[in-house]
Amino acid sequence: MAVWYALLDGTQEDFVHLKGLFPTSNFAFEEIDGKFALSAPVFSRSNDRDSALDAMSELIAAINTSLRLSVRSYSGVDLNGAVERREDGTVISRVIFAGGVASDDSFGAAAVSIAGSIGRPARSKEERLVSLLGRVPEIAGVAREMTTRPLTWSAMNIVYESAKRLASTKTTPKARSNDHRCLVDRGWISEGQSNSFYYTAKHWRHGFPREPVEAGVVEMQYDDATVLIGGLFWRLVNHLEPE
Incomplete structure (x- = not known):
């Protein structure tokens, strides 16, 4: 052979x-x-x-x-x-x-x-x-974003939003996109981390500051964000493709 x-x-x-x-x-x-x-x-x-x-x-x-x-x-x-x-x-x-x-x-x-x-x-x-x-085609796109060097706020935001959609149990695409609680409810990130990342990424994801970080929200540091999103990505892999 x-x-x-x-x-x-x-x-x-x-x-x-x-x-x-x-x-x-x-x-x-x-x-x-x-x-x-x-x-x-x-x-x-x-x-x-x-x-x-x-x-x-x-x-x-x-x-x-x-x-x-x-x-x-x-x-x-x-x-x-x-x-x-x-x-x-x-x-x-x-x-x-x-x-x-x-x-x-x-x-x-x-x-x-x-x-x-x-x-x-x-x-x-x-x-x-x-x-x-x-x-899973969407995972391929998410993985490409994760290999961006250096990892940008825009890329991290795409990973965050994709993880939210793919992990949600909602029945419609719109509902999955708007399911801001699913990552917290699964225990993958805390509510404080979710809010801090979401509003910080919203501020920086265009490459320069656009909108002020939400009042009362602690701005997430870049290094903390890369660790958070890296961990979130592998939790998503474990969820979609168990051992």
Whole structure:
């Protein structure tokens, strides 16, 4: 049986994180042609070379996003090429991309299908996010906002509003958007944190002060806001994609 491997460019530190934070995903790692090579079950389910390459691009994009949100120092890996190899090591097909292909923007079926490859023990948060990225389009958008560097008030506000909609149990889109209590009621943030963040972000989210912070509300400091929204994002992941 032939196996497809994605050939990746990246730092040794990033490869350590990739190997260590997806323990139940049935990834296989090799060194091929002097490159770090990753094989995943979804690659072998592809019907032809083009579909295998698409699956690689989608999965690496999701992995990059997940690890950037989990590991502050992670810079990302690029898809340099692909090799199809028999069990005896014979190479059947080889594709090399000049300059490599940055895999950062597209999530799809390959990301979703990682869930089918995962058994026990419980999945890591990085694995669950990869699965979620391909299954819930709005999460993919929220994750892109979270990878903004530096994280802006506008991006954090989008994450806050999206978390509110996705966590709400209200029955209509308008009601979910207006469900200002759901995050507090779930115990994800306090009422004071909710008010402080909401009015501070409203003040700063256009890149410069627009409206005065609501009277009686303590303005939230930027560093406190990044910690709050980062924690809120992972609570949302846990809610939508349990272990």
